[in-house]
Amino acid sequence: MYTTELQKTGKIENLEDPQLLDAFEARVAADEFIEPKDWMPEAYRRTLTRQISQHAHSEIVGMLPEGNWITRAPSLRRKAILLAKVQDEAGHGLYLYCAAETLGTSREQMVEALHSGKAKYSTIFNYPTLTWADIGAIGWLVDGAAIMNQVPLQRTSYGPYARAMVRICKEESFHQRQGYEIMIAMANGTPEQKRMAQDALDRWWWPSLMMFGPPDENSPNTAQSMRWRIKRDTNDELRQKFVDVTVPQAEFLGLTVPDPDLAWNEEKGGYDFGEIDWEEFYAVVRGEGPVAKERMKARREAWDDGAWVREAADAHEAKRKQRKAA
Amino acid sequence: MATIAVDPREDYLLRLGDDALVLGQRVSEWCGHGPVLEVDISLANLALDLIGQATLLLDEAGDGDQLAFHRDVLDFRNCLLVEQPNGDFAQTIARHLLYTTWQHMLLQRLQQSSDKFLSEFAHKAVKEVAYHRDLASEWTIRLGDGTEESARRMAEGLAWNWRLIPELFEVDDAMQAAIDSGIAPDPREFEEEYRAAIASVLAEARLEPPADQRPILGGRRGHHSEHLGHLLAVMQFLPRTYPDAKW
Numbered sequence: 366m367y368t369t370e371l372q373k374t375g376k377i378e379n380l381e382d383p384q385l386l387d388a389f390e391a392r393v394a395a396d397e398f399i400e401p402k403d404w405m406p407e408a409y410r411r412t413l414t415r416q417i418s419q420h421a422h423s424e425i426v427g428m429l430p431e432g433n434w435i436t437r438a439p440s441l442r443r444k445a446i447l448l449a450k451v452q453d454e455a456g457h458g459l460y461l462y463c464a465a466e467t468l469g470t471s472r473e474q475m476v477e478a479l480h481s482g483k484a485k486y487s488t489i490f491n492y493p494t495l496t497w498a499d500i501g502a503i504g505w506l507v508d509g510a511a512i513m514n515q516v517p518l519q520r521t522s523y524g525p526y527a528r529a530m531v532r533i534c535k536e537e538s539f540h541q542r543q544g545y546e547i548m549i550a551m552a553n554g555t556p557e558q559k560r561m562a563q564d565a566l567d568r569w570w571w572p573s574l575m576m577f578g579p580p581d582e583n584s585p586n587t588a589q590s591m592r593w594r595i596k597r598d599t600n601d602e603l604r605q606k607f608v609d610v611t612v613p614q615a616e617f618l619g620l621t622v623p624d625p626d627l628a629w630n631e632e633k634g635g636y637d638f639g640e641i642d643w644e645e646f647y648a649v650v651r652g653e654g655p656v657a658k659e660r661m662k663a664r665r666e667a668w669d670d671g672a673w674v675r676e677a678a679d680a681h682e683a684k685r686k687q688r689k690a691a
Numbered sequence: 692m693a694t695i696a697v698d699p700r701e702d703y704l705l706r707l708g709d710d711a712l713v714l715g716q717r718v719s720e721w722c723g724h725g726p727v728l729e730v731d732i733s734l735a736n737l738a739l740d741l742i743g744q745a746t747l748l749l750d751e752a753g754d755g756d757q758l759a760f761h762r763d764v765l766d767f768r769n770c771l772l773v774e775q776p777n778g779d780f781a782q783t784i785a786r787h788l789l790y791t792t793w794q795h796m797l798l799q800r801l802q803q804s805s806d807k808f809l810s811e812f813a814h815k816a817v818k819e820v821a822y823h824r825d826l827a828s829e830w831t832i833r834l835g836d837g838t839e840e841s842a843r844r845m846a847e848g849l850a851w852n853w854r855l856i857p858e859l860f861e862v863d864d865a866m867q868a869a870i871d872s873g874i875a876p877d878p879r880e881f882e883e884e885y886r887a888a889i890a891s892v893l894a895e896a897r898l899e900p901p902a903d904q905r906p907i908l909g910g911r912r913g914h915h916s917e918h919l920g921h922l923l924a925v926m927q928f929l930p931r932t933y934p935d936a937k938w
Contacts, residue, residue, distance in 0.1 A: 425728070432723035436716060439929040439938040440756045441746045444719070445739060451722050452735035459728050497929055497938070547938075555936045663724065671726020673844070674780050677837025684836060 381406045393594050398524035401467040409593055413523050414468045415484075416595065418475040421461035423487040424454045426479075426660050430494040431503060439497060446543050447500060453536045460532065464525040480665050482652060489572050491654020498551045498561035499569070504544015506566075506573040506611065512537050513607045514577065522594035545614065552618040566615065567623045574638075575646045577604040609635045699868035700806065701752050702768065703875050706866075706911055708748030709769035712759055713919070714790060715741030716926055717777055726780055733826060737787070740819040744812075751808050760930035764920050765913040772855040774910070774919040778848060781834050781841065785848035788827035792888055793859045793878075795820045800876035809874055828892045835896025842898065849893075850901045857906030860885075866911070 385404050392399065399405055428451050435451065438444035462472045478484035489507050494500065515537065518530040551562035578600040581587060590596040608627075615622050626639035649657070719738040725731030749755035772790050777783045798820055801813035834845040860882045862870065869875035893900050909915065929938070 425723075428723035428731075435719045435722050436925050437929055439760070439936075441712075441742060441749070441759055443938055445742045445746070448719055448722065448735055448739050448742065452732055452739065455723075455728055455732045455735065459732070462728070550938055554938075555933060557933055558936050667724040667726070670724075671730075671780070673838065673840050674726035674730070674834070677834050677841030680841075681833040681837040 390592075393522045393592075396520070396594070397522075398527060399522050400524045409595070410468050412590065412593075412595060413526065414465055414470050417461055417465040417468070417523075417526055418470065418478070419485050419487075421458045421465060421475065422479045422484055423490065424458035424461060426486045426490045426664060428454050428458075429660055429663055430490055430492070430656075431500060433494050434497060434500050437497070438500075443547070450504070450540050450543060453540070457529075457533045457536070460529040461526075464523075464529045467525045476668065480661070480668060482661070485650065487576060488646065488649040488654060489576050490660060491649050491657040492568065492572050493656045493659075495568075496561040496565065498548070498558070498565035501544050501547030501551055501562065502565035502569040504540050504542075505548050505614070506544075506569050507576070508537050508540040508544060509611060510573045510576040510607050512541060513603050513610075517597035517603075520594070520597060548618055548620075552620055562618070563620050566620050570623050571641060571645075572649075574604055574608070574641055575649075577601070577607065579643065579646070580641075605635055608638050612636055699865055699872060700874055702865045703809075703869040704748050704752035705758070705768040706770075708745050708752060708755075708758070709767050710773050710790070710794070711741045711748060712745035713767070713769045713922065714773035714786075715739075715745055716922055717773065717775075718783070718787075720777055721783065730780075734783075737823055737826070740816075740823070744816050744819070747812055751812075756930070760927045761934075764915050764923060767910075767913060767915065767919060767923070769910055769915075769919075770855065770858050771907060771910040771916055772852060772858065774916055774922060775852055775855070776918055778851065779844055780830075781844035782848035782851055784827055784830045784834065785845065786852050787823065788831050788892065789849075789852050789856060789889065790859075791820055791823040791827055792892075793885055795824045796881045796885055796888075797876060797878060800881070804875065805873035831892050831898075832896040835893070835898040845896065846898055846901075849898065853901040854904050854907050858908050858910060861906075861908055861911065863911060 386406055389399070389403075389405060389409075399409075431447060431451050431454075435444065435447050438447050462475060465475060466472060475484065479486065489510075494503070512534065515530055515534050519527055519534060521527045521530065548562055548565075551558040551565075554562075578584060581599045581601045584600055587596065587599055591599075612622055612627065624639045626637065628637050629635075630637045648654075652661075654660075715738045718734055718741065721731070721734045722738070723731065725734055745759070746755050749758045752758060770790075772786060775782075775786055777786075795817065798813045798817040801809055802817065804810045804813065831845060834841040836842070860878045862877065862879060866875065866878075870877045890900060930936075
């Protein structure tokens with residue numbers, strides 16, 4: 366789906382061999398891909414590992430809010446589509462873990478970092494899915510915001526990440542369409558369905574805007590990340606683009622965006638919008654989101670309850686090899 | 692509202708369609724909670740195939756969504772095996788092994804059905820189900836011949852589901868009518884082959900087959916376990932709460 370902390374690049378230490386560093390920076394500036402075996406500054410490796418693993422964790426934790434509705438999807442067709450979508454997210458998690466592993470950290474280490482609370486995942490998945498309209502709103506808004514974030518990452522400087530993003534983006538646009546299609550059915554449905562649709566927009570609008578991360582003035586490492594082509598647009602640029610694309614879609618649905626300050630600004634050719642509650646954003650980043658505890662509990666339980674299965678698979682493989690050798 | 696099917700073809704479509712729907716619903720409960728990411732993806736694949744099969748079969752029997760979401764327990768025609776709770780991963784795998792080994796043998800024969808729809812359905816589904824059966828067999832072997840704990844769990848999972856095998860081979864009047872009309876194969880013809888196939892997987896898994904017990908029957912006539920009502924309560928709640936809504 367996307368990662369919360371695109372803006373954090375960690376401490377950038379320039380203790381590297383200046384000649385290697387210059388050559389590296391020149392390659393990146395020329396839009397060449399950096400591959401796993403190529404020399405790279407440690408800070409670049411660390412930043413990317415964190416970014417890609419957070420992105421992978423977001424995909425995996427992101428299966429939970431939507432998975433919450435698979436067993437209750439209201440038609441056979443919706444059930445199949447939602448299952449396919451959540452399965453895609455598992456697949457995205459898998460490619461992203463593999464891409465991050467090429468930087469030298471194992472999947473096990475990354476999963477442990479998630480479960481210990483050391484690694485972050487997108488803040489958006491710490492909000493609950495209360496009605497079926499939330500499945501529509503997630504596809505429309507959350508996947509819509511994710512696409513805004515991810516399309517530029519197809520040209521990110523690290524080859525395995527960029528290639529994973531190409532595959533992921535193709536699937537995300539299907540996800541967004543299915544979400545919007547649910548919203549169309551709900552917004553044009555019975556009064557109860559319309560109420561659910563408006564309520565979902567009310568709850569998901571602001572958290573979706575937060576997905577782009579803190580405002581540029583509070584994102585001090587953006588410049589370094591952009592120079593390294595780990596990031597290609599600033600948070601505020603992407604957020605603006607998202608608002609501009611999404612507001613007319615809400616109007617088409619006949620729904621009201623929950624922002625009294627929202628207004629078209631002819632001069633800038635985009636919408637002005639109200640202040641985001643950054644206090645809420647930072648609280649959710651700290652792990653204080655409404656269902657953060659539920660999400661982490663579900664992940665830890667799946668992992669802990671599956672330990673005997675993973676051990677059995679390893680033990681069986683070892684026995685098989687031993688018998689083959691004998 | 693759907694009523695109990697009397698037409699042998701419709702009854703047969705419901706039996707197969709409800710099996711796929713209920714098992715698909717059960718397997719989908721795993722989504723996001725699998726023991727490892729690759730397994731999560733495989734289980735979602737199984738559930739997707741099953742929901743796809745259910746959609747084809749129930750749409751052929753009538754209005755698929757109406758049948759899936761607006762019938763109560765007494766009108767469901769699935770076997771008792773598929774509605775069993777997931778339990779742990781071993782119990783899920785045991786259920787899948789016992790059902791899909793049967794389903795695969797059935798579909799192989801159903802390809803020769805005199806009914807055009809059923810024959811075409813079987814041609815398509817048999818490939819999917821071969822994969823399901825292989826996956827369940829491989830995991831049965833891994834868990835049976837893995838650690839002490841996994842072998843114990845696998846044995847428990849088999850013991851839970853074993854009593855529901857005879858229902859798969861039961862031929863009641865409605866089934867006999869479907870067999871006589873040439874649309875359905877007689878499952879008794881492959882019971883021996885089925886027993887041998889399961890025995891061979893268990894032998895490779897170094898597991899003893901559980902003891903046979905008095906058969907538990909009734910699912911095909913709407914007399915289910917207590918588990919199905921809860922499954923339906925979850926699955927059907929939205930369309931039943933808002934019967935006029937389109938989703």
